Amino acid sequence: MALKTKQAKKPPQPPKGSRKSKFQADLAPAEDRMVRGLKQELQLNSNTDFLSDALALFRWAVGERKRGHRIFSEAETGERKELVLPRLERVAPELALPRVEISWTPRELESLADLALREPAPPTETLLRAMRG
């Protein structure tokens, strides 16, 4: 099947510089069946709508990975599955941070050890708000 943008009979004249472009793809029979099945499930009538929705989803996924966010699905039981797509991983930033040396005074180290050994403080309201965003 070839994905083609259908032309309306009398399309409104687009402003200069925003002409629609055609998109054509050769799909294997299995992919063709997949497209038809998805269009039916999603109640999409045209290939244009199908492509537009698929593009929006893909753009979102690329944006999320670009920010270093991981993409999960979560079942009602809480079971999570991560979406890992090699192409998406190309845009994901490397999370590894470089390592630096920090100089400490003996009293700072004592203060740090004291804090590290304590039970963690409960989060402040501002921190909770920060993690909600």
Add this chain to the structure above:
Amino acid sequence: MAVLIRRLEEPDQVELFDCGDEPLNNYLRRHAWANQQKSSIGVTYVAIDEGAPRTVLGYFTLATASVPRDAFPKKYVRGLPPYDLPLILLARLAVDRRFSGKGLGHALISEAFKIALRVADDVGCRGIIADVYRDRIDWYARYGFVALEGGAPSGPQRMFLDIRTVRVALKGSQQA
């Protein structure tokens, strides 16, 4: 304004960035890219408006560090795990003054916390360290940072936030 926070990229416009503090401006303009790409001594994340995706509105820089176990005073060593104490350094955080008061600092530090959690999950981290200007201590304290004692009386104040507190906050925010 739709703000996006991502890693600094070479074509980003940093020359006009002005947070009102010359060392912070200068770091972004002159050193952030080289430190990230060439020297690998800090990764800078920038806030940009999706409508003008090369103009930097704010930034923060992260790196990792650790304290060797034997550097701690002896009376504390026994209670600590038998390893170096891994930390994340929030080295700098600044917002262009044209955009101050719009919650950008909050958005930036929120992202820094989320990155810190992911790094902690991947390679381990016990807390976040920030060297904070004295007039900003209260702002960091609102997020739970605690001032460490024993630093120089003038100059930045070193502060610490336990990563477990951040993790609890994430869980709390997901349940809310």
